[in-house]
Amino acid sequence: MSWFGITTSTGSPAIQRGGWLDALRFIVAFMIILHHFQGSAPVPLEQFHAVFERGGFLLTNFFLIDSGYVLARVYAERVASGQMSHAGFVRKRFARVIPAHLIMVTGLAALVLAATAIGVAPSHPEWFDWGQFTAQFFLLQSYGVPGGLGWNAPTWSVSALLGCYVLFPWIARRMVKVGPWTALGLVIGFYAAANAAAWTIVDLPVYQMPLSLGFARAFPLFLLGMGLAHFASKVFIPARLAGWVGALSAVALALVQNDGKHALISITLIALVILAAGAIPVVRKSKLIETAALVSFSMFITNEVVRIAWFGAADLVSARLGLGIAAQWALWFGGVGAAVAFAVAFHFAVDMPLQRIIQPWAKRLGEKTTGRVDKAPLPA
Numbered sequence: 206m207s208w209f210g211i212t213t214s215t216g217s218p219a220i221q222r223g224g225w226l227d228a229l230r231f232i233v234a235f236m237i238i239l240h241h242f243q244g245s246a247p248v249p250l251e252q253f254h255a256v257f258e259r260g261g262f263l264l265t266n267f268f269l270i271d272s273g274y275v276l277a278r279v280y281a282e283r284v285a286s287g288q289m290s291h292a293g294f295v296r297k298r299f300a301r302v303i304p305a306h307l308i309m310v311t312g313l314a315a316l317v318l319a320a321t322a323i324g325v326a327p328s329h330p331e332w333f334d335w336g337q338f339t340a341q342f343f344l345l346q347s348y349g350v351p352g353g354l355g356w357n358a359p360t361w362s363v364s365a366l367l368g369c370y371v372l373f374p375w376i377a378r379r380m381v382k383v384g385p386w387t388a389l390g391l392v393i394g395f396y397a398a399a400n401a402a403a404w405t406i407v408d409l410p411v412y413q414m415p416l417s418l419g420f421a422r423a424f425p426l427f428l429l430g431m432g433l434a435h436f437a438s439k440v441f442i443p444a445r446l447a448g449w450v451g452a453l454s455a456v457a458l459a460l461v462q463n464d465g466k467h468a469l470i471s472i473t474l475i476a477l478v479i480l481a482a483g484a485i486p487v488v489r490k491s492k493l494i495e496t497a498a499l500v501s502f503s504m505f506i507t508n509e510v511v512r513i514a515w516f517g518a519a520d521l522v523s524a525r526l527g528l529g530i531a532a533q534w535a536l537w538f539g540g541v542g543a544a545v546a547f548a549v550a551f552h553f554a555v556d557m558p559l560q561r562i563i564q565p566w567a568k569r570l571g572e573k574t575t576g577r578v579d580k581a582p583l584p585a
Contacts, residue, residue, distance in 0.1 A: 220278045223490035225451070225482035227498030230271065234501035237264050238508045238544050241359070245516045245540070247533040262412060262466060263458075265362060267475050268505075269423050272366060273430025274437075274479050281377040281434065291374040298370040300563045302363055303344070305506045305556050310342055310357050313510045320517070328520050331355065332513070347419025354416070357509050361416045365423035372424070376431060385439035392432030396472075399425040412468055426472075433480050442484040451481030503552040508544045515540040 220226055243250035243257045250257035276298075283289045317333050320326075327333050332355035340346040346353020347364035380388050396411070399421070403411040407418070414422040442450075454477040461467045461474065519536045522528065528536070 220275065220483055221487040221490065222498070223492060223495040224487035225485050226271075226275065226479075227491075227494045229267075229478070229482055230501045231494070231497035231504075233264055233267050233271070234504040235545070237268075237359075237505060238541060240264060241508055242512055242537070242541055242544070245512060245519075246537045247530055262468070263462070263471060263475070266412065266426055266472055267479070268362065269366075269426035270430040270433070270472075270476060271479055273369070273427035273432075274434045274483065275430075276373060277377065277380075277431040277434030278438065278483065280373070281381060281431070282438070284374045285378045285381040289374075294374050295370050297564070298373075299367065301560065302366070302502075302506075304559055304563060305503070305551075306344065306357075306360055306363055307342070308555065309506055309510050310338075310360070313357055313513065314338065316510075316514060325517075325521070327513075328517055332358075346416060347423070349417055351417075357506075359505065359509055361419045362423060363506070365419040366427070368420040369424055369427040373431070376428065380431065380435050385436040388432050388435045392429050396425040396429055410468060412472075429472075429476060430479070433476055434483075437480060437483050442481070444485050447481040447484035451478050451485070454478045454481065500549055500552045503556055504545065504548040507548050507551050511544040511547050512540065515543055 239250070240257065240261050280289065280294060284291070284294055317327060334355055337352040337354045338356060340350045340352030341356050341358075341360060341364075344360065344364040344367060347361050348368070353361060353364070383391070400411045403409055403414055403421070407414060409415075411422060411425055416422075454474045458471060458474040458478070461470055519533075519540065523533055523536065
């Protein structure tokens, strides 16, 4: 039996590179840059529209749900069937994100030390409290460990995802045993319960919990993404219907934000956009979109460091030369372009060459310790 062509007789097509999911990854990564850079504009962008201030909420939610969705679509069956060990999955994911983080946070620390040594004080010294550095360096800031504020602050979500990676195989092995509608109901119910618990314990919704509780903030959204992926793997959604649902949900999300945050509605619409994008088969694979998506992780991990460096220099230039508003805007747009350009360079010159060294080593380590070969490729 089916409604509007939706049926459980087959699932959605396997996700592929170069399609709508990849396009969304790049769009969201670029919007994250705009959100982080908006406060450094000559006139903060939130004065033009409040959505620029709320962008962090929307984009972080998308990032976390999408992470759970993509990883579950790629790895859940493999982990559940034993083709990939629990340790193998965790090792691959840790090896994917930690090296880039360490390079960027160490580079930022070196930049701050160098600037201080030549007498150039940071514009916002409160962002560079060394007492906050250790927790961030070791990605412990989302587990109640004091520290982690300032520096490359967005890495709190990477910290939180490490815990999600550890739990992923355990959840995947259990989720594949339940039906798609049941799984979807369970993850929605878990999010509602987590939200109610957050209100009870810290008097805040789950999406506004302090970053020191970042894992508790991120996990319900990551789990929601896993549930959406399990649903998509078992339920076929016609491409035409998915296209309409995705487009209408995106428009509705934009319209809703005109009136306020509307958190639960926004999260629902984000989930529908991701579910729809994953249901649309890639008919003509775009190499450009695929590459843009691959660069999106570098855009996320590097943009805050570029912002600090660029606008630290831009503020000095603007103050000394007395630049007018037009020149200041030119510097701001230049900073956005520099963030994208740096991410592209970092991806091709640093991150991918490093991964080509690390991942084979991680695979060999897995073969020695588990006696099995983890054959699944690692998505960037």
